[in-house]
Amino acid sequence: MHTMRTPLLVARLLERGARLAPQEEIVTAFPSRLHRQTYADTRRRASQLAHALAGLGVRTGDRVGTLMWNNHRHQEAFYGVPSMGAVLHTLNLRLPPRELEYTIQHAEDRILLVDSDLLPLLVPLKDKLKTVEHIVVAADPADAPHGFPGTIDWEDRIADQPPRFDWPELDEYAPMGLCYTSGTTGNPKGVMYTHRSTYLHSMAQALTDAVGLSSTDTVLQVVPLFHVLGWGYPYTASMLGSKQILAHGHIEAEMMLDLIEREKVTFSAGVPTVWQSVRAAIEAQPGRWNLSSFKRINCGASAPAPSLIRWYWDHLGVEMIQTWGMTEINPLGVTSRRIAKRKHLTLSLDDQFANVAKTGLPIPGLELEIVDDAGTPLPHDGKTPGNLLIRGPWVCAEYYRLAESDSFKDGWLRTGDIARIDSEEYLIISDRSKDLIKSGGEWISSIDVENHILGMKGVAYAAVVAQPHPKWEERPVALVVRTPGATLTADDVVRHCAARFAKWQLPDEVLFVPELPLNSTGKLDKKTIRANLASSGYQLPTLR
């Protein structure tokens, strides 16, 4: 043994932050008040939670489900549950009851930790959850009584527990977290993270060439903690001892801006629609917020429009880092920064932003490949599209308790994306393969058209989806939400698109709608949009 075999355990990362920054704050914005506690408090309460769970019979490897918002108690579960050797299963509170039930049953959660205001979600499942032995309810004295019988009160149960837990020495490949990903078909699929995968993901995520997170940052956690473990930020920020701001419940753009100003937020992460609504709020009330502390955004889960990236830079001096990831990869895979290589230093601003429009470069530890349908690697020339494969030490190797899957082959994860890779390893994803529109044997990138429309004045949101077509197989249709007072027409939109796209790539129809549906992670819900179109929910005129 030449070097120490110190296992890569998340408890070690979390203990580092708690020791280095004992007085740094984790702030939760509840609807009517701010709750502040320190890293030292969090460590103590996480230890007490672990003792309480051990007292309830939780053993190494057991799954503990959380049905919780972003708040200090959920953060304590992120700390205590994996550190004691159990598995943190974050339940997606936006799933329909049937899928929520499925994930609890499939994971065999023995305990559920539930925010009291989310208990109603469990009412329809009450007599169906065979594996759940206890429900621990997080409530404050000021909360309305929840009237849910037979539950355990979080605060009562931890109050007398010892303030330190002697975290066990686990195997670094031991499971620590479980998230389910909803596919287009079938049941949700479980991705089980290991201590090693989350540890290495945290190290890589904090790198300067990833998102450059530091102990001096203040992180506004907009991404739900149940969504791929909050994109990993609860662990990365806690490792560094960064200040963290959480928001319990739905968080609106104005509230985010209030928090950024008051808590001097430097960094946040979220899906493009969140940053579109923040932009809209700023444009509606220019000068209302002092956002001088705000420096960087990780914008991911779907590609932000280049015009949005540029707007944040030009108007706020905020760098929007485009990232791409998946539940299956913990989730960070690639990042795209304005200056990602030395030679970008001397580029014009326009050319720098042209780079950010590419999906990004693989962070250290991950490898990308594109292959044809026979599995043969394709050239990295920036032109040839292929099936995107990925591998590395924080990539999922199988779906949890799902014997067979086409997603894993020859040591690679098959992502389901169609992508190009250029000669400097920039990943360029135009669309998830299911979002590409196949018209007359040619592919149309719905994202490219969508982003181009989003660059128009008067457009708040836009979605481009495929409509079945008797002759061309599929044809694009655009759905647009106008900004208040805007008067642009379908012809304006088509003319704007015609300046960039070929005639056959233009949307056949442009529909103006009051709003667009989002899925549980805040992305445009194209499945629902397509279904609405098919059922004439959008009163679509006859296709040409």
Add this chain to the structure above:
Amino acid sequence: MHTMRTPLLVARLLERGARLAPQEEIVTAFPSRLHRQTYADTRRRASQLAHALAGLGVRTGDRVGTLMWNNHRHQEAFYGVPSMGAVLHTLNLRLPPRELEYTIQHAEDRILLVDSDLLPLLVPLKDKLKTVEHIVVAADPADAPHGFPGTIDWEDRIADQPPRFDWPELDEYAPMGLCYTSGTTGNPKGVMYTHRSTYLHSMAQALTDAVGLSSTDTVLQVVPLFHVLGWGYPYTASMLGSKQILAHGHIEAEMMLDLIEREKVTFSAGVPTVWQSVRAAIEAQPGRWNLSSFKRINCGASAPAPSLIRWYWDHLGVEMIQTWGMTEINPLGVTSRRIAKRKHLTLSLDDQFANVAKTGLPIPGLELEIVDDAGTPLPHDGKTPGNLLIRGPWVCAEYYRLAESDSFKDGWLRTGDIARIDSEEYLIISDRSKDLIKSGGEWISSIDVENHILGMKGVAYAAVVAQPHPKWEERPVALVVRTPGATLTADDVVRHCAARFAKWQLPDEVLFVPELPLNSTGKLDKKTIRANLASSGYQLPTLR
């Protein structure tokens, strides 16, 4: 298997840099010319070297010694030798012949890679190296013929080799690099790095909270590559695809400054004496160099004087990051940055620099502890000194082929340092335990006195060492090198010290000397200074 078991191999890091930054440069400053090659060239030549070595019989785990300066070929050996599964043993070219021989024999190097101008170092060992089967000589056509018979020419041997080597899938705990550390007594001791340790060290070193290295940096590699694998920078910079500048042969301050200006260097690392001489060169010729690209220095191996740290900030806007490390920890352990926590943002500049004067905070992955002589942990109160222990995934677990050592116990490395740790986990090392001066039962920190003297105008270098004393056991003596033209006296120095230190802590004597000896890593060679004092090499007057 939940997540992929992708082993943490240095070849994966190196391949990343070569793929992402194929056209980025690795520049070598030879005495009379600059050699430029790209990462793509380096990858190709490293592959060819690996094929050549395989052809010479090198197999997995075999040691390949390098007796080389900092240059492109040494960098190729850093790439190719571990990637093919062999062990890179960097020979310290400043060791005396007996120790050089010892390290080659102890490591059982089968091949030596040698710069032609260093061949004379092998002449005295010629018939003694029983394990060495081949000597491969790195030379250029312009070099003088070396007249060393029976060697293999590097360029001849790699010329016809294939441009790609299919790097093997190794165990991540496989050895990849070997460095010997010279103790105060006995033979040098070998520290064997593993793929896992170097991989994780590279990730941690690049973190914003460590030295914040990025693909946009240009790294001037002043630290010899043979010194703890160049402090890890060849691997960290290559992982990121950063531009690298190497200097073959001795590098003087003026040459460093020329390179910083011409190659737009952003980052460098080195021992305090290097940065003192660079400062002296700038002060001797103010305004000669445009150093606007230069942003950060990693100053390590011994503690820089606070006045030096401050000078770089005030005069150049360069952040000098104090680091502490050891050969045994790959080497980075702790870093001290001007703003290392969020609360430092609002401190005055003076208070920020007071923090940098502390040794630093452990980088993610490492744990520190201080214990008394019985092994009991001591309080982290910033006051109580104790024996410093360290552990983590890139800490050495044993000396190579040395069965017994007091340095490893209960899973910790005993560093031999006396240190304090404060309530926020700042490590504060006043001295290596052997550099503390024990006077009348009390400890005097030679480094504290030294740094205080270094803050005086007219002082170029200073060393404070212990002299045996019949009554007090040991007493401090200061040796000072004046700057050209300075006229300060021994009384001036003692008076300056009296403003800060107690009477019994003041040096008994102040000797002005023309120069001070440095050891093979460029640090003050206190062993030689003490020996010179003992033999009256410094014409020390009778002690009081």
